[in-house]
Amino acid sequence: MTLKIKVYSDYVCPFCFLAEQPLEQAIKGKDVEVEWMPFELRPYPNETLKPEGHYLQSTWKQSVYPMAERMGIDIVLPCVSPQPYTHLAFEGYQYAKEQGKGNDYNDRMLRAFFQEEQDIGDIGTLTKLAGEIGLDEKEFRDALETRKYKEVHQQALKHAYEEAKITSVPTFVIGETKVAGMHSKETFEQLIDDEMKRQTPDIAEGMMCGIDGCEIE
Template structure:
């Protein structure tokens, strides 16, 4: 039976894009099942951050850019101001998951924002991206406009906030082990090996 890995992330968290690379490398060739779980750092109507503000400028200069350069991941501080809310993108994720495109959708959202500076809070942008993944654009737009997956997304957030007690992203739950924040490929591999060994004992 495959080891279950849950990744709690938000599409406007640059560390989530970086963590994806470490996770992809650490899980390659291993019998694992990775599920991406929605988390909103600043749910509506909490004000979102502005890229021109001191906070984001400082965090990116001191932490994000050096880490990304070291890992070889192309990334830039998107000039979308203020940063988009991600509830619509996550409602689209619920649809993509039903269509068997969850992994592709997550990767596309992160790259669209952090490599192409696209406004992933915009229905037109999200619809176009869904089409790139082979999803039905017309159906996708309608479900976003009708908020068809609003309840499913709210349930996913309730799980993250209340059940899983997630307070920051990225957070990886590998088997029974919780890894908060950024971790190297080696650390993730070690935990995967330990959790697979532990599961075989039972």
């Protein structure tokens, strides 16, 4: 039975980007299906953060950069100021998912922002990035300009906020187990193994006898 993993993330969360590596390592060779789920940390009209501000500078210096260095991952605090809203990028994700490229799109958005400092709140930038992973640029741009996937995205957010009760990202729902924050490959492997064992039904071992006699199962 395929184990389903849902990853709730936002494209402006550096730990969501860093979490890709240990998760990918942990699921390698396993019967696992990963689905990335939208979560906006600061939806419009809330103010987004500015990279020159003390909060981001301090967080990156104390936590993000040291962690990325230990993991061997290139990452940079993007100079885009203020940070972009991510609703359009997530509406694009819904289009990409329909085309079977949801996970590729998700990875491209994170890398574009945290390694290339691209403005993922801009339709032109999003369209170019979509084209890079093989999506039809005209269809993609039309979908964003007409807000074709606005309602789908809003429903996804409602699910995250109200049904899944997500309060921070990244959050992983591995089978029936919810775990928030960054974790090592080994931790993910243990969680996955535990869930796979939990989902495997007990199988009778052929012929047997019980108190009422013998039978073949």
